[in-house]
Amino acid sequence: MTKVLITDPIDQKGIDILSQVAQVDHKIGISDSELASIIGDYDALMIRSGTQVTEEIINSSSKLRIIGRAGVGVDNVDVKAATQKGVLVVNSPGGNTIAAAEHTIAMMLALSRHIPIANSSTLLGKWERKKFVGNELYKKKLGVVGLGKIGAHVAKVANALGMEVCGYDPFVSTERAQQIQVKLSDLEDLFQQSDYVTLHLPRTPETENLVNMDVLKNMKSSAKLINCARGGLIDEEALAQALNQSLIAGAAIDVFSKEPLESNSPLLKVEKNLILTPHLGASTREAQENVAVDVAEQIRDVLLGLSARTAVNIPGLSPDIMDSLKPHLQLAETMGLLISQLSGGQIQKLEVKLQGEFVQHPSQPLIIASLKGLLSKALGDRINYVNASLEADSRGISVVENKDEARPEFASGSLQLTTYGDNGDHSVAGSIFADGELRIISIDQYPVNVSPSRYMLVTRHRDMPGIIGKLGSLLGSNNVNIASMQVGRKIVRGEAVMVLSIDDPIPNKLLDTIIEVDGITNANPVTL
Ligand SMILES: NC(=O)C1=CN([C@@H]2O[C@H](COP(=O)(O)OP(=O)(O)OC[C@H]3O[C@@H](n4cnc5c(N)ncnc54)[C@H](O)[C@@H]3O)[C@@H](O)[C@H]2O)C=CC1
Numbered sequence: 001m002t003k004v005l006i007t008d009p010i011d012q013k014g015i016d017i018l019s020q021v022a023q024v025d026h027k028i029g030i031s032d033s034e035l036a037s038i039i040g041d042y043d044a045l046m047i048r049s050g051t052q053v054t055e056e057i058i059n060s061s062s063k064l065r066i067i068g069r070a071g072v073g074v075d076n077v078d079v080k081a082a083t084q085k086g087v088l089v090v091n092s093p094g095g096n097t098i099a100a101a102e103h104t105i106a107m108m109l110a111l112s113r114h115i116p117i118a119n120s121s122t123l124l125g126k127w128e129r130k131k132f133v134g135n136e137l138y139k140k141k142l143g144v145v146g147l148g149k150i151g152a153h154v155a156k157v158a159n160a161l162g163m164e165v166c167g168y169d170p171f172v173s174t175e176r177a178q179q180i181q182v183k184l185s186d187l188e189d190l191f192q193q194s195d196y197v198t199l200h201l202p203r204t205p206e207t208e209n210l211v212n213m214d215v216l217k218n219m220k221s222s223a224k225l226i227n228c229a230r231g232g233l234i235d236e237e238a239l240a241q242a243l244n245q246s247l248i249a250g251a252a253i254d255v256f257s258k259e260p261l262e263s264n265s266p267l268l269k270v271e272k273n274l275i276l277t278p279h280l281g282a283s284t285r286e287a288q289e290n291v292a293v294d295v296a297e298q299i300r301d302v303l304l305g306l307s308a309r310t311a312v313n314i315p316g317l318s319p320d321i322m323d324s325l326k327p328h329l330q331l332a333e334t335m336g337l338l339i340s341q342l343s344g345g346q347i348q349k350l351e352v353k354l355q356g357e358f359v360q361h362p363s364q365p366l367i368i369a370s371l372k373g374l375l376s377k378a379l380g381d382r383i384n385y386v387n388a389s390l391e392a393d394s395r396g397i398s399v400v401e402n403k404d405e406a407r408p409e410f411a412s413g414s415l416q417l418t419t420y421g422d423n424g425d426h427s428v429a430g431s432i433f434a435d436g437e438l439r440i441i442s443i444d445q446y447p448v449n450v451s452p453s454r455y456m457l458v459t460r461h462r463d464m465p466g467i468i469g470k471l472g473s474l475l476g477s478n479n480v481n482i483a484s485m486q487v488g489r490k491i492v493r494g495e496a497v498m499v500l501s502i503d504d505p506i507p508n509k510l511l512d513t514i515i516e517v518d519g520i521t522n523a524n525p526v527t528l
């Protein structure tokens with residue numbers, strides 16, 4: 001029975017989708033060690049930001065195929081460990097954009113009008129109208145750091161509120177900035193000149209402590225800082241000091257370097273204009289339903305053997321690409337598997353050459369499929385589309401891509417794989433015929449025309465009378481049935497390649513006898 005584990009609160013609509021295809025178990029708030037001890041039973045894990053999916057947990061799994069993060073940030077998942085283990089990681093990149101952007105705007109307004117503290121004071125029976133005079137957002141300058149989905153929506157709403165919006169994002173073009181009505185600025189100017197600064201970027205080694213004491217000192221003393229993106233982007237000790245010393249006028253923080261916020265956090269000792277919320281950016285009914293459905297559908301699809309829409313660890317393999325390239329991917333994988341058995345030994349380099357119609361397709365998926373095939377004899381079930389590139393890399397196999405737009409020999413173009421390794425260079429070329437049938441069209445540059453079959457024997461021999469007959473009778477006398485046979489040669493009576501499709505695997509003993517036949521220089525049994 002397929003089993004899915006859910007370890008954070010997930011909207012019921014997502015659970016209903018998963019229940020159609022799997023047994024769904026809930027263990028909300030489970031400890032890391034408990035999770036590591038039970039993960040071996042599960043095919044899929046669905047989480048929000050509460051669960052830390054560590055390397056230890058991933059390595060304790062044995063049949064885990066997918067981790068679904070119902071939200072955007074995957075910084076609570078060790079994606080590298082998942083990739084190494086061949087576990088797909090999916091998220092919901094757009095499901096909570098509006099919720100997080102609206103929480104940011106709510107934080108800005110709450111800060112500006114002292115809403116939380118005015119509420120507490122009023123509940124205590126006080127009537128402190130003078131104490132809570134605020135300021136307007138209208139005509140104030142907003143600096144948005146990170147102009148992705150959430151940053152762009154914040155900018156849109158801020159523009160509608162009459163704010164002047166500037167932004168910093170090294171990956172956003174001037175055209176895109178114009179489109180979302182944001183004036184691009186450098187980071188230093190943005191912090192120095194803005195009345196409000198809001199962060200909407202991921203936490204990475206480069207962005208950690210992006211807002212530190214130097215940056216805070218550079219801000220206006222009337223400025224306010226909002227972080228509804230990720231903990232760790234702000235040095236919390238420095239922020240507490242900056243607020244206590246009135247270096248800036250206020251801050252509203254939804255996300256923390258350690259969550260839940262620890263009781264000894266310096267932020268809990270700040271007495272001035274600071275609003276804290278417990279990571280509520282995505283906590284709207286709408287967003288929770290969106291992300292739960294989005295991720296549950298992807299988990300369901302993957303468990304059913306289909307592809308995922310938004311995998312974070314297999315670039316370039318969207319479902320449309322997978323569908324349109326199905327025969328091409330199958331060809332690349334089959335050729336990878338074939339050439340690994342022809343090459344033997346350690347391979348240092350794989351050259352992937354696309355010709356004719358193949359050039360029109362994205363090459364990355366074809367490379368990944370070739371590598372999956374190439375490594376599958378060595379790694380068995382452990383290799384998949386998720387970890388193929390990483391596994392090749394860790395084995396020191398470099399990949400070179402080569403596109404040849406010249407008029408192809410085959411109308412449908414061709415794919416050629418060449419390996420360079422301990423046993424010299426080997427190459428296999430293939431194509432897809434009009435009926436979608438896969439064909440191997442050359443082996444080691446010898447032209448052949450072979451449909452790949454489960455068992456094959458590929459020999460190298462001298463082109464001379466009697467060899468084919470001898471081989472045929474050897475196989476026959478050992479009860480190995482030949483389904484088809486092809487000989488490829490470049491010149492008459494020169495070197496040749498023979499490809500036999502056979503119904504049964506070749507016994508090792510028979511292989512030794514085949515190699516002893518006069519004229520046969522090499523014989524490679526192949527299983528596809
Ligand atoms: N508080 C909450 O509950 C929620 C928090 N988030 C977080 O909000 C953040 C933004 O999410 P989205 O807009 O959906 O992501 P996104 O991927 O659409 O946008 C992120 C942007 O940050 C930019 N960026 C990367 N490095 C940068 C740098 N060094 N300086 C400036 N910009 C940089 C990227 O170019 C990209 O445009 C993420 O960290 C996400 O995890 C998202 C949803 C809810």
Ligand SMILES: O=C(O)CCC(=O)C(=O)O
Pocket residue numbers: 048049050070071072073074096279281282283
């Ligand atoms: O799961 C949540 O509520 C947090 C959402 C979040 O931080 C994200 O999507 O990056």
